[in-house]
Amino acid sequence: MSEQVYAEIVVDVPVRNVDRVFSYIVPADLFPAIKFGMRVIVPFAGRKVTGYVVGFSGITQVSQEKLKPVLAVLDNEPVITEELWTLARWMKAYYLCTLAQALKCMVSPAVRVKAAGSYTGLWIGFADNQLAQVLAKLNRSPKQSAVIKAAAGQPGLSPKALADQVGVSSATVSALVGKGLLQARTTSVRRNPYPIKPTGIPGPVLTPEQAYCAGEIIRAIESSQSQVFALHGITGSGKTEIYLNVIARALVLGRKTLITVPEIALTGQMVNTFKERYGDTVAVLHSALSAGERYDEWQRIRNGDSKIVLGTRSAVFAPLSGPGLLIIDEEHEAAYKQDDQARYHAREVALQRAKLSGAVVILGSATMSLESYCRAQKEGPYRYLSIENRIEQKPLPQIKTIDLRAETHKGNPGIFSLALLQKIEEKIRLKEQTILFINRRGFSPIVICRDCGFVLKCPHCDISLTYHSDLTLRCHYCNYISPVINKCSNCASEQLRFAGTGTQKVEEEIRHIFPSAGVLRMDADTTSRKGAHAEILKNFLDGKADILIGTQMLAKGLNLPNVTLVGVINADTTLHMPDFRAAEKTFQLLTQVAGRAGRGEKPGEVIIQTYNPEHYSIKAALNNSYKDFYAQEMIIRRELGYPPFSRLIRIILSSTQSALVQSGAFLLKECLLEAQRDFNPHGPDILGPAPAPLHKIKEKYRWQIVLKGKQALILRQLAAKGIDIFESRQGNRLLSIIVDVEPQNMM
Ligand SMILES: [Zn+2]
Ligand SMILES: [Zn+2]
Ligand SMILES: [Zn+2]
Structure with missing residues (x-):
């Protein structure tokens, strides 16, 4: 037998203490199928598990009797490149995840799909940067250079398609193949998700x-x-x-x-x-x-x-x-x-x-x-x-805030201020379009008992149920659905109030106030079907509606030239979240949604309804001033020592057993304190443990500890060491532990 080769393999097992590379024997019959970056099946702790091949070696430290063979190769070609493997190791160090978790992010779930049929296509037979030279050499035969240009622009066309596209005979194409300037390759029939042809129209001149x-x-x-x-x-x-x-x-x-x-x-x-x-x-x-x-x-x-x-x-x-x-x-x-x-x-x-x-x-x-x-x-x-x-020197939209407190004093209990309604009406008359933004889907986000104050909550999560217009109550975290009830489940009173405003309520009221207006709604409920997003946007772009109501999914990047009015129904929904980024998120959302107005020929207007018109994030959005917002927010972040003045790691423990997760959280704190002794006394802060703001999700109770410090590396070392100690002490492993480095979400 020839020399033995060992494959180095990361096993896909979600346990931190097996998060390293293991050696396996490569049986002779798996040569030469097995390659770096392929997935394989290997025996591990009495089971068969998936593994990733991340190297080969002629020697191993492991004794022969302990070595096991690779059982099967799953891929026809590598799914992980050397570069991605390097990146995976960086992710493990930076995000304190396992190698298997990092590799899993990189492998598209589709890579195991088979190729469709096969056919022969043509590619240019030289490097891209030689195109100009090649064309210069072909300057006496315009037909041939046209073919080369077309092949460079659309690689992979069949010989016939290429000849047809340029309008030459197939002999012209064959001649180029003969010269080696075109290369035939057999390839799979391609499933092209966006078969869009280049227009050849140059882009606009830059400002x-x-x-x-x-x-x-x-x-x-x-x-x-x-x-x-x-x-x-x-x-x-x-x-x-x-x-x-x-x-x-x-x-x-x-x-x-x-x-x-x-x-x-x-x-x-x-x-x-x-x-x-x-x-x-x-x-x-x-x-x-x-x-x-x-x-x-x-x-x-x-x-x-x-x-x-x-x-x-x-x-x-x-x-x-x-x-x-x-x-x-x-x-x-x-x-x-x-x-x-x-x-x-x-x-x-x-x-x-x-x-x-x-x-x-x-x-x-x-x-x-x-x-x-x-x-x-x-x-x-x-x-x-x-x-x-x-x-094109287009002005930024004019932004106005409407103080909802004053509106209430004026005796207007509705969800729209008078000013907003007048503007919407004007835009409908002018055949211009309006976007109404409300960052909550459903009809009413809260159902509350007028008699005892009880709020209906999801039985699986610590989250209030949202009333939907299809007469259901839904949990937006776990998707629990129940028919709407008409009695308080606490005191049996029938005085239930459907409080707060979601997209469906805005839609219903708008249809009521402007019965002849065309209205579209875009939120997670109307866009769950594939292609639904694009369809709603196309209908709106084609002018099939006057008003588009939606959540933050319409706040971003979209270019809708006929929109001249943006109405923000309630700017305060993000402002009071228990998250140090609440003000930043509010400013971003308002600025982005306001930015949808006035992108076409006509200037835009924005009306922001709020109970907090003097809040600096709303004022800064009103004045289109990132710098004002930045200056104010940085003062607060510095005072509180939050990013960018520090780094954070959030550790969340969860379990279906409330008492277990609580005692686990206190044990973790002890372990972190013990680990901290290795660092200087001015090391990172260990905040908590405390129940997470969303304390219960999908039957699981959650407690959290937040590490805060100036040096990212020390913070990670502390977290890693503390968790190691914790895992060695915690015998039963009934708690799941999530490590979130530089968290974006503090809920
Ligand atoms: Zn919903
Ligand atoms: Zn739920
Ligand atoms: Zn009640």
Whole structure:
């Protein structure tokens, strides 16, 4: 027998103390199928589990009798690249997750799907950057150069499709194959989620501000600097056009681009823009694609057929080799933080990927996170670029606040102020469009007994039930549904009050007040079906409705030119959350939703209804002043020692047994205090334990401890050590433990 080879394997077992690489024997019959980055089945602790191959070795420290063989190989080709494996190890160190959790984030659930049928397509037979030279050589045969241009623009067309597209005979195409300028490859029939052809229309001329920003970023790409740009442009300032210009240059230089947007709802408009400009080299990755589409897009990225990848959070792990440009659009969005398994933030992962490949990063936002803005100040590591004007000299919308207290005093108990109703009516008359924003779905978020004050709650969660207009009560955390009841479950009184306002209530009242107006609603309930988002937006864009009512999913990035009025029904919903980012989230949301107004020919107006018109986050949004908000918020963050003046790690313990989780939380605190003795006495603060603000979710009680300190590394070391001690003391393992490094959500 030839020399034995051992595979180094990470097993997919959710236990921290087996979170390392194990050696397995590779049986002869699995050669040469087994490769780095493939998934395999291995025996582990008496079970068969999935593992990831992360290396090979000719030697092992493990004694022969303990070694077990790999049982089967699951993939036809690797699903993890060397670069992603490096990233996984960084994630383990940074986010205190397990290697298996990190690797799981990277493997698209679709990669096990089979390829569709196969066919032969044509690719250019030389490197992209030689295109100009090749075309110069072909200058005497316009037909041949036209074919080469078409093949470069749309790689993978069949010989016939290519000939038809250019309008030449198939002999012309064959001749180029004969010369080696075109290469035939057999490939799978592709499932293309967005078959959009490039228009060939050049983009608009950049404004001086846009041109300056694009120029600075392009300079960094050209000189191969690994630089991070904080691109801070007000809403409607044309950040996307800057991205497109920078990407065009990156393409010419042969650099690949990865761009993420925070929500699937936003990919539609962005994909159209990108594909119309760059055609088929754009690949799209998000969870609403079919498994087959995702598989094919993933393949195109890995094979290098796609040079531009556009997707949502997990697209940050797209298997393109050595990206040269990473763009995180709307970098402030909390949706970039994954909230289970490995709790990574796509922005931080992108920054790390850029470090590995020496890439340029653009963090784009109109309402930059305090953390990023802070890092872009004079002494900070980021380069700050700002755009202060909207494109085409369009004015920012005029914003007005309406004090709801005064409205109540005037004897108006309704959910709309008089001023807002007058404006809506005016817009309907002028055939202009209105967006009404309320950050709660359902009809009424609270059902309360007038006699005893009892609030109806989900039996599984510590969350009040939302009344929905289909006569149900629903829990928005666990999806518990019950028919609406007409008696208080505490005192049997029939005096139930449906309090508060959700999207359905706004819709019902608007239809009542403006019976002839066209009304659309966009929230999680109307968009659960695939394609529903795009359909609602298209209907609204086509002018099939006067008013669009929705939650925060319509606050972001959308470009709806005929919208001249935005009404915020209640600006206070985010303001009073028990979260140190409540003011920041309020400012961001108001600025973003206000930014939907006046993006077309006509100027926009915004009406913000609030009980707190003097709150600085609302005032700053009113004045379109990020700087005012930043100055005020930084004072408060400094006083309280919250980020960006410190780093946080939130540790959550949970269990179905209330007493167990409470005593566990106190034990964890002891373990952390013990671990802290190794650090200097001015080490991180250990806050808590305390019940989490959402104390019970899906039958599980939750307690939390928050670590707060200035040095991220020490904070992580303390958490890791404390948890190690805790796990060695805690015999029964009935508690689940979640470690959230740099949490976005404190609930
Ligand atoms: Zn609901
Ligand atoms: Zn529930
Ligand atoms: Zn009652």
